[in-house]
Amino acid sequence: xxxxxxxxxxxxxxxxxxxxxxxxxxxxxxxxxxxxxxxxxxxxxxxxxxxxxxxxxxxxxxxxxxxxxxxxxxxxxxxxxxxxxxxxxxxxxxxxxxxxxxxxxxxxxxxxxxxxxxxxxxxxxxxxxxxxxxxxxxxxxxxxxxxxxxxxxxxxxxxxxxxxxxxxxxxxxxxxxxxxxxxxxxxxxxxxxxxxxxxxxxxxxxxxxxxxxxxxxxxxxxxxx
Amino acid sequence: xxxxxxxxxxxxxxxxxxxxxxxxxxxxxxxxxxxxxxxxxxxxxxxxxxxxxxxxxxxxxxxxxxxxxxxxxxxxxxxxxxxxxxxxxxxxxxxxxxxxxxxxxxxxxxxxxxxxxxxxxxxxxxxxxxxxxxxxxxxxxxxxxxxxxxxxxxxxxxxxxxxxxxxxxxxxxxxxxxxxxxxxxxxxxxxxxxxxxxxxxxxxxxxxxxxxxxxxxxxxxxxxxxxxxxxxxxxxxxxxxxxxxxxxxxxxxxxxxxxxxxxxxxxxxxxxxxxxxxxxxxxxxxxxxxxxxxxxxxxxxxxxxxxxxxxxxxxxxxxxxxxxxxxxxxxxxxxxxxxxxxxxxxxxxxxxxxxxxxxxxxxxxxxxxxxxxxxxxxxxxxxxxxxxxxxxxxxxxxxxxxxxxxxxxxxxxxxxxxxxxxxx
Ligand SMILES: Nc1ncnc2c1ncn2[C@@H]1O[C@H](COP(=O)(O)OP(=O)(O)OP(=O)(O)O)[C@@H](O)[C@H]1O
Ligand SMILES: [Mg+2]
Numbered sequence: 001x002x003x004x005x006x007x008x009x010x011x012x013x014x015x016x017x018x019x020x021x022x023x024x025x026x027x028x029x030x031x032x033x034x035x036x037x038x039x040x041x042x043x044x045x046x047x048x049x050x051x052x053x054x055x056x057x058x059x060x061x062x063x064x065x066x067x068x069x070x071x072x073x074x075x076x077x078x079x080x081x082x083x084x085x086x087x088x089x090x091x092x093x094x095x096x097x098x099x100x101x102x103x104x105x106x107x108x109x110x111x112x113x114x115x116x117x118x119x120x121x122x123x124x125x126x127x128x129x130x131x132x133x134x135x136x137x138x139x140x141x142x143x144x145x146x147x148x149x150x151x152x153x154x155x156x157x158x159x160x161x162x163x164x165x166x167x168x169x170x171x172x173x174x175x176x177x178x179x180x181x182x183x184x185x186x187x188x189x190x191x192x193x194x195x196x197x198x199x200x201x202x203x204x205x206x207x208x209x210x211x212x213x214x215x216x217x218x219x220x221x222x223x224x225x
Numbered sequence: 226x227x228x229x230x231x232x233x234x235x236x237x238x239x240x241x242x243x244x245x246x247x248x249x250x251x252x253x254x255x256x257x258x259x260x261x262x263x264x265x266x267x268x269x270x271x272x273x274x275x276x277x278x279x280x281x282x283x284x285x286x287x288x289x290x291x292x293x294x295x296x297x298x299x300x301x302x303x304x305x306x307x308x309x310x311x312x313x314x315x316x317x318x319x320x321x322x323x324x325x326x327x328x329x330x331x332x333x334x335x336x337x338x339x340x341x342x343x344x345x346x347x348x349x350x351x352x353x354x355x356x357x358x359x360x361x362x363x364x365x366x367x368x369x370x371x372x373x374x375x376x377x378x379x380x381x382x383x384x385x386x387x388x389x390x391x392x393x394x395x396x397x398x399x400x401x402x403x404x405x406x407x408x409x410x411x412x413x414x415x416x417x418x419x420x421x422x423x424x425x426x427x428x429x430x431x432x433x434x435x436x437x438x439x440x441x442x443x444x445x446x447x448x449x450x451x452x453x454x455x456x457x458x459x460x461x462x463x464x465x466x467x468x469x470x471x472x473x474x475x476x477x478x479x480x481x482x483x484x485x486x487x488x489x490x491x492x493x494x495x496x497x498x499x500x501x502x503x504x505x506x507x508x509x510x511x512x513x514x515x516x517x518x519x520x521x522x523x524x525x526x527x528x529x530x531x532x533x534x535x536x537x538x539x540x541x542x543x544x545x546x547x548x549x550x551x552x553x554x555x556x557x558x559x560x561x562x563x564x565x566x567x568x569x570x571x572x573x574x575x576x577x578x579x580x581x582x583x584x585x586x587x588x589x590x591x592x593x594x595x596x597x598x599x600x601x602x603x604x605x606x607x608x609x610x611x612x613x614x615x616x617x618x619x620x621x622x623x624x625x626x627x628x629x630x631x632x633x634x635x636x637x638x639x640x641x642x643x644x645x646x647x648x649x
Contacts, residue, residue, distance in 0.1 A: 048644055051562075053562060053643050053644040053647075054644050073567075074566055074567075077561065077564050077565065077566045078564065078566075079564075080562065080563065080564040081563060081564020081565075082564070086562060086563070088647065090647075092555075092559045092562070092647060094556055094559065096233050096237060097229075097233075101226075101229065104226055105226065105560070105563065106563045106564070107226075108226040108227070108569075109560065109563055109564045109565040109566075109569055110564060113226040150563070154564075
């Protein structure tokens, strides 16, 4: 399968700290890559650069043929709304918008808010019965599923998640992982940052970071298969 | 979606939004009231300015250039030409008759008082003439309200006003009897009041016109007439007409019609001359120009106050919008992370500002009408002319202020980096 993401020689320095140090990574279309490593190893930094929220000190990120380096702020915004779906550990839902409206918000920036398709997206993540709930009235797992629906609504090429289960209990974690598996089966490319081994092992491949460098690449599914 | 976001933001921060609305309300109220007042200020101030003196002088037409010393036409008696007092009612029959707010005739002569030669002036103190619209009160008291009278205005026969300096020099006080001699004839008067104007009137004696005519042997005659007229400041058309010998010949028929039917001072003097074929009506340029200059300064003052009000309201809006932007930092960061561009973000805040502007503008217009009425009553002693066109204007102004006041906060919002906003 073709490569959808190619990261080469990526470095990010914060003053003296090298958050990323010559990282090379390629992700194929439909692949599920887990990025793991100890705290401070540069996982979030890597993901933020890939989703165009942060800029690297050196190196290149090529996504579906698009080179992120040198894109203007406006082009990066367009890249974010059209090509990637983002999922955060802290959910980041707008507190005064209900579940449907939170999903529609992403649509609004992309093209046109459409309540019907937002509803379908929420049903797809099993929240058909929570459409009108405000985030405060949803459980953590439900909130994260709203985020997944929001990330998917514009049909991104890649789903990028930073500690998606970090704030969830086991049951909710299972629900979210179940959704990821289903999405991956349907062909979605996933890059999931986690320090939870069980979450990491659900991926096709684990990329271990330490001090901003890629350590070992393992393919848990292939190994166990 | 956009409306939803904006509505929600407004409702959730209604306290703070009310502050911005209030600041716009005050600003727009000030601006729209000044606007309302200044729209008919020419009319109002015109009336007010009329109290600074007549602005048109009507005199008999003469070949020579009229020479005046101390307000009195000089020349040999034999050269003197006169107008007829009975014709003066024609002033209230011209096209712009309603703009003629008053007039007073003058007849000059010299008389002897206590052995001293003095200037005798016959005029109307308070006089009623009949017009097609009923009686019209006029006279010097009306057109020269700044005259200070110690004692009272003369009323009834044999009463006169004497100038302050003359009275002091001759030791005359209000209530004194005195005898005026003109040639062989003489007449007894009583001093009703002493007049001070700070000008040549302080050395003159004023008696009722018929009594002066009789004393001077000039029955029914008038030497000049001071006319107070409400006028419109000259504009391009008026200035063009001013350069012409006869605007009727010089202007196109349509322009002439327009000129004739506008209360320019020249159009009014033109109409007065039509009514007095033997007369010559001249604008008193000093008064007219002083009026124009004063109006200009007043308008400048209004503009300055309005400008300051606008700036102050804009600052109020800036404060509110800045606080809103700070409060919504996280949301803004999230929206940007989801792919919102600056225009999406700016759009929300500008729409929010526009909504605040509309509310503040409408409320400010309401308050402004009240304020305008107050200004009109207190300052100009008349009711405000309500001008509805000011409503949309007030809203537009208020919106413009709100948008301008939001410029800085919006700029700040557009500089928010999503990654930092999401972390914090
Ligand atoms: N804005 C910043 N300024 C300075 N240093 C930073 C900044 N962001 C990250 N770092 C540093 O870069 C390194 C990598 O941080 P990063 O957030 O990528 O780690 P992480 O692997 O996501 O850790 P965690 O598992 O705790 O989330 C850390 O040493 C961190 O202190
Ligand atoms: Mg992290």
